[in-house]
Amino acid sequence: MYSPTSSINDIQQHQQQRSPTSNAAVPRRRLSSAQKNRHDTHHQSVISMSSVSSKGSSNYTRYPSGMTNLTAFSSETSPSLCLSPSSSTPATTVSYSSPYSKDNRLSEDQFDIINSLEYDDVDDALIDHELIHRNREALVQQLYNSETAYLESLHLVTNVFLQPLRKDAKSSSFAFLGMKKMVCTERETRWLFGNFDEIFQTHRDILSHLERRLRIWGPTQIISDVFNAWFPMLHVYQAYLDNYDVAVTTYERLTRYQPFKKFIDSAHKDPSLKGATLLSLLQIPAGCINRYAQLIGKLADVTTPMHPDYMGLQTCKQRIMALATEIKLKVDDADNVDQVLMIHQALVGAPFGVKAQRRLVLQGQLSRVVVNSRSTGEERTYFLFSDLLAFVRPKQDGKRTILQYKGHITLERARVRGLTTDEAGGQEHCIEIVSSFQGVDTLNTTYMGAPTTHVLCCNSKEEQEEWLKQLDLVITLLDRATARAKNMAANRRMQQNRSMASETSLRRFGGGSRASSHSSGGSTNGSSSTTSRPGPSSPSPRR
Numbered sequence: 115m116y117s118p119t120s121s122i123n124d125i126q127q128h129q130q131q132r133s134p135t136s137n138a139a140v141p142r143r144r145l146s147s148a149q150k151n152r153h154d155t156h157h158q159s160v161i162s163m164s165s166v167s168s169k170g171s172s173n174y175t176r177y178p179s180g181m182t183n184l185t186a187f188s189s190e191t192s193p194s195l196c197l198s199p200s201s202s203t204p205a206t207t208v209s210y211s212s213p214y215s216k217d218n219r220l221s222e223d224q225f226d227i228i229n230s231l232e233y234d235d236v237d238d239a240l241i242d243h244e245l246i247h248r249n250r251e252a253l254v255q256q257l258y259n260s261e262t263a264y265l266e267s268l269h270l271v272t273n274v275f276l277q278p279l280r281k282d283a284k285s286s287s288f289a290f291l292g293m294k295k296m297v298c299t300e301r302e303t304r305w306l307f308g309n310f311d312e313i314f315q316t317h318r319d320i321l322s323h324l325e326r327r328l329r330i331w332g333p334t335q336i337i338s339d340v341f342n343a344w345f346p347m348l349h350v351y352q353a354y355l356d357n358y359d360v361a362v363t364t365y366e367r368l369t370r371y372q373p374f375k376k377f378i379d380s381a382h383k384d385p386s387l388k389g390a391t392l393l394s395l396l397q398i399p400a401g402c403i404n405r406y407a408q409l410i411g412k413l414a415d416v417t418t419p420m421h422p423d424y425m426g427l428q429t430c431k432q433r434i435m436a437l438a439t440e441i442k443l444k445v446d447d448a449d450n451v452d453q454v455l456m457i458h459q460a461l462v463g464a465p466f467g468v469k470a471q472r473r474l475v476l477q478g479q480l481s482r483v484v485v486n487s488r489s490t491g492e493e494r495t496y497f498l499f500s501d502l503l504a505f506v507r508p509k510q511d512g513k514r515t516i517l518q519y520k521g522h523i524t525l526e527r528a529r530v531r532g533l534t535t536d537e538a539g540g541q542e543h544c545i546e547i548v549s550s551f552q553g554v555d556t557l558n559t560t561y562m563g564a565p566t567t568h569v570l571c572c573n574s575k576e577e578q579e580e581w582l583k584q585l586d587l588v589i590t591l592l593d594r595a596t597a598r599a600k601n602m603a604a605n606r607r608m609q610q611n612r613s614m615a616s617e618t619s620l621r622r623f624g625g626g627s628r629a630s631s632h633s634s635g636g637s638t639n640g641s642s643s644t645t646s647r648p649g650p651s652s653p654s655p656r657r
């Protein structure tokens with residue numbers, strides 16, 4: 115097939131070359147006026163079509179069948195000339211050359227439909243529905259993966275630490291000289307792990323419920339009923355968080371006991387732990403509720419109102435958020451306990467240990483002021499705990515930062531106030547702390563030392579006000595706790611005195627009754643007199 119862009123002269127030359135009598139002169143038939151007009155019309159059509167094709171061919175998009183832009187099919191005013199390769203004469207009809215057969219030619223109406231079709235015309239609602247389903251599926255899968263990893267951590271605590279410690283506590287191999295010492299007692303095991311068994315069993319059930327639902331998962335599958343079955347079981351974390359400070363302080367105390375330390379060091383070499391420690395594994399459950407709140411909340415947010423599980427997930431979101439809010443204070447307190455333990459583990463040379471009731475209130479960089487010399491000492495790091503104020507000097511020991519102990523101030527019955535610039539020897543933003551008598555016996559009120567005064571310089575007015583506020587709050591709470599302890603001690607002494615007085619009176623009354631009964635019985639048996647003596651229930655009147 116020849117290109118429609120060929121001119122009439124090229125076509126005639128080609129026909130002459132294909133003629134078997136190319137050397138002979140071929141007489142040309144004279145055209146009538148009507149035929150001549152038709153010939154001119156064909157000539158102009160070919161020229162006009164040629165110009166359009168050559169001009170737009172570089173801009174048309176190529177399609178798989180060799181076609182250019184589909185809009186070229188709809189041209190009614192630009193026909194093309196079709197010549198047969200096997201014919202030596204021009205074709206007498208004008209038609210469009212197409213790679214399709216005549217039987218498969220498209221109608222003009224179909225051309226119009228194709229012309230109006232844009233490749234961006236897709237079902238947006240269907241795509242949105244698919245994206246929502248994928249987001250929901252991804253969140254549920256994330257929940258399943260996190261639950262599997264969490265249960266694995268609980269399984270490690272049970273197998274590597276809890277069960278061996280219980281087995282050791284029940285064994286009789288410890289005892290006396292030359293025998294193996296107990297790693298920890300059963301009571302210390304309860305303090306250390308709390309209700310860990312309940313949590314482990316709870317999450318085994320949770321993962322089982324989740325696996326059964328994922329086996330039938332689909333775009334319209336609901337899962338809120340599974341979540342609702344979980345919520346009553348999650349209250350086991352209330353007891354775990356209540357015991358958390360006891361667990362951490364028990365762990366810290368036991369690590370100073372050589373048999374327990376030897377057991378822990380050996381257990382930490384277990385390859386299944388992958389570098390985790392018992393303390394780090396005991397800290398994981400404190401964040402479980404927040405993990406559920408985030409994932410269930412996201413799942414409820416990406417679920418559309420048209421989904422059958424929309425209302426159920428909204429209810430689940432409210433319930434898990436309420437539970438997270440309910441235990442937030444306990445989770446924050448557990449985080450504070452972890453901070454206190456980290457500080458104590460970094461302390462070097464401190465004369466005090468970890469207490470379950472101790473909390474971190476405030477920390478910062480302060481300088482001690484020597485009022486008489488009008489100078490400030492080296493800046494130290496101060497830690498305000500709920501019972502004392504400790505100051506340390508950080509020091510780098512290889513890759514580890516240690517806190518060199520420099521001193522502490524007992525805040526029980528202390529006094530604190532802000533100082534003016536003149537009172538502080540020219541220093542601004544200073545605080546005066548007058549500590550209580552050192553070595554005070556609160557029961558016998560025996561004073562074994564004198565109070566001391568500490569002047570601390572802050573970096574700004576705002577920092578001074580914050581330290582004054584927190585110090586005053588800590589001292590007030592300590593004074594209240596001391597007063598309550600004194601009242602409780604006084605009540606115990608009073609109850610003990612009453613109990614002792616009651617026992618004394620009972621002994622006296624019981625002894626006199628037994629003596630009177632014995633005397634009455636002896637007189638009756640040893641004499642024939644029928645005169646009766648007053649018994650214990652009817653004492654004789656005094657004369």
